[in-house]
Amino acid sequence: MSYTKVKYEDIKKLCNLVFEKFGFNREDSETITSVLLLSDLYGIESHGIQRLVKYYSEIKSGLININSKIKIVKETPVSATIDGMGGMGQLIGKKAMNLAIKKAKTSGMSMVVVRNSNHYGIAGYYAKMAEEEGLLGISMTNSPAVMVPTFGKDAMLGTNPIAISFPAKPYPFLMDMATSVVTRGKIEVYNKRHEPLPLGLALNSDGEDTTDPLDVLLNVRKNSGGGLLPLGGSKESTGGHKGYGFALAVEMFTAILSGGFTANKVSLDRENGSGTCHYFFAVDYGIFGDKQSIEENFSSYLNELRNSKKAKGATRIYTHGEKEVESYKDKMKNGIPVNDTTLKEIYDICDYFSIKASDYVTKVV
Amino acid sequence: MSYTKVKYEDIKKLCNLVFEKFGFNREDSETITSVLLLSDLYGIESHGIQRLVKYYSEIKSGLININSKIKIVKETPVSATIDGMGGMGQLIGKKAMNLAIKKAKTSGMSMVVVRNSNHYGIAGYYAKMAEEEGLLGISMTNSPAVMVPTFGKDAMLGTNPIAISFPAKPYPFLMDMATSVVTRGKIEVYNKRHEPLPLGLALNSDGEDTTDPLDVLLNVRKNSGGGLLPLGGSKESTGGHKGYGFALAVEMFTAILSGGFTANKVSLDRENGSGTCHYFFAVDYGIFGDKQSIEENFSSYLNELRNSKKAKGATRIYTHGEKEVESYKDKMKNGIPVNDTTLKEIYDICDYFSIKASDYVTKVV
Numbered sequence: 001m002s003y004t005k006v007k008y009e010d011i012k013k014l015c016n017l018v019f020e021k022f023g024f025n026r027e028d029s030e031t032i033t034s035v036l037l038l039s040d041l042y043g044i045e046s047h048g049i050q051r052l053v054k055y056y057s058e059i060k061s062g063l064i065n066i067n068s069k070i071k072i073v074k075e076t077p078v079s080a081t082i083d084g085m086g087g088m089g090q091l092i093g094k095k096a097m098n099l100a101i102k103k104a105k106t107s108g109m110s111m112v113v114v115r116n117s118n119h120y121g122i123a124g125y126y127a128k129m130a131e132e133e134g135l136l137g138i139s140m141t142n143s144p145a146v147m148v149p150t151f152g153k154d155a156m157l158g159t160n161p162i163a164i165s166f167p168a169k170p171y172p173f174l175m176d177m178a179t180s181v182v183t184r185g186k187i188e189v190y191n192k193r194h195e196p197l198p199l200g201l202a203l204n205s206d207g208e209d210t211t212d213p214l215d216v217l218l219n220v221r222k223n224s225g226g227g228l229l230p231l232g233g234s235k236e237s238t239g240g241h242k243g244y245g246f247a248l249a250v251e252m253f254t255a256i257l258s259g260g261f262t263a264n265k266v267s268l269d270r271e272n273g274s275g276t277c278h279y280f281f282a283v284d285y286g287i288f289g290d291k292q293s294i295e296e297n298f299s300s301y302l303n304e305l306r307n308s309k310k311a312k313g314a315t316r317i318y319t320h321g322e323k324e325v326e327s328y329k330d331k332m333k334n335g336i337p338v339n340d341t342t343l344k345e346i347y348d349i350c351d352y353f354s355i356k357a358s359d360y361v362t363k364v365v
Numbered sequence: 366m367s368y369t370k371v372k373y374e375d376i377k378k379l380c381n382l383v384f385e386k387f388g389f390n391r392e393d394s395e396t397i398t399s400v401l402l403l404s405d406l407y408g409i410e411s412h413g414i415q416r417l418v419k420y421y422s423e424i425k426s427g428l429i430n431i432n433s434k435i436k437i438v439k440e441t442p443v444s445a446t447i448d449g450m451g452g453m454g455q456l457i458g459k460k461a462m463n464l465a466i467k468k469a470k471t472s473g474m475s476m477v478v479v480r481n482s483n484h485y486g487i488a489g490y491y492a493k494m495a496e497e498e499g500l501l502g503i504s505m506t507n508s509p510a511v512m513v514p515t516f517g518k519d520a521m522l523g524t525n526p527i528a529i530s531f532p533a534k535p536y537p538f539l540m541d542m543a544t545s546v547v548t549r550g551k552i553e554v555y556n557k558r559h560e561p562l563p564l565g566l567a568l569n570s571d572g573e574d575t576t577d578p579l580d581v582l583l584n585v586r587k588n589s590g591g592g593l594l595p596l597g598g599s600k601e602s603t604g605g606h607k608g609y610g611f612a613l614a615v616e617m618f619t620a621i622l623s624g625g626f627t628a629n630k631v632s633l634d635r636e637n638g639s640g641t642c643h644y645f646f647a648v649d650y651g652i653f654g655d656k657q658s659i660e661e662n663f664s665s666y667l668n669e670l671r672n673s674k675k676a677k678g679a680t681r682i683y684t685h686g687e688k689e690v691e692s693y694k695d696k697m698k699n700g701i702p703v704n705d706t707t708l709k710e711i712y713d714i715c716d717y718f719s720i721k722a723s724d725y726v727t728k729v730v
Contacts, residue, residue: 078443078473079652108443109476113653136617149670151679156670164614166621173617175610181603200603207676225674231604232596234676238546238565239596239608245540245685246611248670249529252501252538256531256663259654264669287444288478289624298621304629305514305521305613309590311572311599314516320610 001192004343005335005364012037014350014360015049021353022059023066028091035090035121038128040336043327046185047122050342053349055088055119062271064088064118070095073259077107081258082114086273089120093139097126097280101133104282113253114278115260119143123163124176124324130282131165131172134291138281139163142254144274145263146220147180147228150236150244153207155220155227158263159183160250165321166285168299174321179247180228184220187213187228200233202226209234253279335364366557369708370700370729377402379715379725380414386718387424388431393456400455400486403493405701408692411550412487415707418714420453420484427636429453429483435460438624442472446623447479451638454485458504462491462645466498469647478618479643480625484508488528489541489689495647496530496537499656503646504528507619509639510628511585512545512593515601515609518572520585520592523628524548525615530686531650533664539686544612545593549585552578552593565598567591574599618644700729 012033019029032055040048058064068085070092075081080099084092096112103110120126123139130137143158163176181201190197191213204210205225219226231243254277255262261275268274285294302319310317331337338346350357377398384394397420405413423429433450435457440446445464449457461477468475485491488504495502508523528541546566555562556578569575570590584591596608619642620627626640633639650659667684675682696702703711715722 074652074654076473076652081653107472108441109474111474111648148676149673149682151676152670152673152682153676154673156673164610164617166617173613175607175614177604177607177610179607181597198602203676207674207679231607232546233603237563238598239542241683241685242540242542242544242596243604245529245542248538248685249540251666252529252531252663256659256666257650257653259658259662262666262669264666283476285622287439287441288446288622289439293624294621297624298617301616301621301627301629304627305517308514308517308519308521309572311513311516311518311568314572317514317517318606320606320613 001339001341003337003339006338007335007362007364008037008041008332010361011049011336011338014346014355014357015052017355017360018052018346018349018353021355022056024088028088031094032088032090035093035125037336038125039122041328041331042122042124042324044122045339046183046188049338049346051119053345056349058118058268063268063274065272068272078103078110080112082112084114084117084273086116086118086271089118089276092117093120093126093278093280094129096278097129097137097139097282100280100282101130101135104130104135104284108287109281109283112280113258114280115255115258115275116273117276117278118274119276120278122176123161124165124174126280127163127165127176128172128174131167131174134167136283136285137165138279140250140253140279142251142263142266142277144266144268145223145227146184147230147247148203148207148226150230150234150241153203153205153225155223156264157244157247157251158266159228160247160263162246162250166298167295168302169295171302171319171322171325173298173302173319174324179231179243179250181231181233181243182228184228187216191217200229202228203234366704366706368702368704371703372700372727372729373402373406373697375726376414376701376703379711379720379722380417382720382725383417383711383714383718386720387421389453393453396459397453397455400458400490402701403490404487406693406696407487407489407689409487410704411548411553414703414711416484418710421714423483423633428633428639430637433637443468443475445477447477449479449482449638451481451483451636454483454641457482458485458491458643458645459494461643462494462502462504462647465645465647466495466500469495469500469649473652474646474648477645478623479645480620480623480640481638482641482643483639484641485643487541488526489530489539491645492528492530492541493537493539496532496539499532501648501650502530503644505615505618505644507616507628507631507642509631509633510588510592511549512595512612513568513572513591515595515599515606518568518570518590520588521629522609522612522616523631524593525612525628527611527615531663532660533667534660536667536684536687536690538663538667538684539689544596544608544615546596546598546608547593549582549593552581556582565594567593568599
């Protein structure tokens with residue numbers, strides 16, 4: 001795949017315009033664009049603007065209902081249960097985390113769960129929203145089933161990412177990771193490059209370790225057996241049951257608490273929502289002690305980790321969120337790399353809506 | 366190692382008596398015994414009554430202060446920060462989770478963090494306390510540093526278990542697992558059996574993969590480099606940074622929120638507490654919807670997981686907590702297997718306190 005670097009401000013303007021053409025108002029278009037572009041800025045291409053065209057086809061199929069309004073089903077000073085009513089995941093996610101943040105500022109902490117939503121982009125976006133307000137933030141989501149339980153061969157769990165963010169200097173803590181060994185996006189990359197999968201990432205339809213990325217992708221799409229392995233791999237001896245446990249806990253926090261669908265019932269072949277469920281949690285850690293001391297202690301510990309001795313052959317120890325900050329700075333300065341397939345898709349959809357993309361996008365490289 | 370099976374009621378009576386001889390009152394002795402024996406009943410020997418003699422030496426060294434009283438440093442309707450004052454971990458843990466449970470029943474959810482405590486046994490005990498009250502329960506703890514960060518060779522993190530429990534039928538959900546690939550206890554088992562470690566569990570003092578369990582144990586004890594690998598192993602390609610992230614999040618929830626020591630500063634060579642930090646969280650999920658429906662939905666999903674298709678060569682898929690229930694039933698009926706070293710240690714300490722152990726313990730096998 002070859003890449004073209006595009007200026008952040010340019011692609012942002014263009015995306016906003018395209019989402020408006022999809023039927024969203026200005027504010028909502030900006031929200032969706034900001035979630036997608038943060039992913040690209042962090043270097044997570046799979047959840048960035050390459051999704052744009054996919055979202056359009058999901059709007060056309062009726063999966064995503066752009067006119068729906070969220071419904072607060074139940075509410076207490078520390079919680080809310082939201083029905084996403086099949087709307088756009090990013091819009092639902094931002095509203096839900098904003099509600100969690102508001103309640104946390106009053107009550108000390110707040111948990112908001114969402115059912116009947118759609119793909120919401122990177123979980124880290126929402127965790128970071130809380131961090132930027134000086135709170136501890138957590139977000140999780142389920143997804144259509146792609147992960148097998150330990151000793152199983154049917155995909156029964158989503159990739160089920162967990163994102164946690166907490167203020168720290170110079171790099172805020174931000175972990176955002178699927179509970180599978182790798183994401184579906186990584187399998188797609190192996191497939192596009194015609195490279196075999198390393199063993200330990202996925203199972204074929206018989207439930208055996210496989211090196212064939214295309215086979216895995218097709219099986220998962222057809223729901224015909226096999227799928228991604230949980231973090232820790234296929235065996236209990238390497239901790240596969242632990243990754244499976246984390247993925248299962250995500251189903252509990254998202255689908256079970258919200259009264260929504262677990263991964264094995266989330267479906268893209270539906271109208272008015274895939275049934276995807278999310279979880280948002282914000283904690284004002286000032287309820288435990290002096291906020292500044294807490295932040296300083298955490299910053300010191302993260303620094304101790306980065307400065308601790310390196311393993312043979314290693315030159316650097318990272319803390320979570322550090323790579324994202326570096327990637328963000330680099331891409332803001334040098335442009336966002338967009339692969340040519342994605343760029344063509346965006347240009348084509350612009351043509352369709354009579355937008356002259358070249359008026360907006362200055363290629364950097 | 367050879368094992369002797371001992372009746373639960375017998376060993377319980379004896380342990381209670383021994384802890385009273387250590388200086389604890391009756392009620393506290395029963396609490397400590399119940400935490401240790403639940404571990405044995407679940408088949409987690411490393412955290413069970415084999416710790417009894419170790420605790421005595423920690424009381425004598427002054428590490429554990431049996432006369433200390435916990436201090437509530439800060440409190441809100443949804444939270445508390447507790448200073449454990451160097452007391453016995455199990456007693457502090459039970460009080461902290463009881464406080465979290467009480468507040469959750471009033472406020473919907475509650476988070477209690479503890480600093481300056483000691484080893485508290487299995488994290489699952491406390492998560493399960495909440496589950497038995499019809500709540501979602503979470504507990505985590507840090508420990509003296511034994512785990513290396515990804516690309517590092519210094520142990521900078523504890524084994525940092527995360528336990529989550531939630532009511533379900535027929536098996537309550539209970540996951541309780543170290544965020545390392547395996548626990549230190551597992552490395553000790555390889556050492557006792559004179560078996561080489563499989564690659565991927567631990568690093569030597571140069572930060573290289575090692576098969577030598579004794580070397581790892583000695584290095585960790587002397588803090589001279591090397592240690593356990595995080596879940597996912599040594600490489601980012603197998604998700605090692607994810608296990609590292611979970612372990613780091615546990616430090617944040619336990620040590621950072623409570624204003625206590627992170628793993629690299631927790632020490633057993635101190636008086637009045639190792640500085641171990643804990644985390645307790647209880648949620649009355651009735652704030653999100655009808656409790657009975659939520660429990661039924663979760664039970665159904667766990668059942669679907671267990672009944673989903675098995676991978677080639679596998680005969681059974683477990684959900685977390687299922688093995689514990691089976692082990693519990695078996696050991697309540699057929700006795701708890703105690704290895705002969707542990708049994709001798711217990712008999713010796715009984716002699717020391719002029720307790721005639723054989724009056725209490727009927728060997729089953």
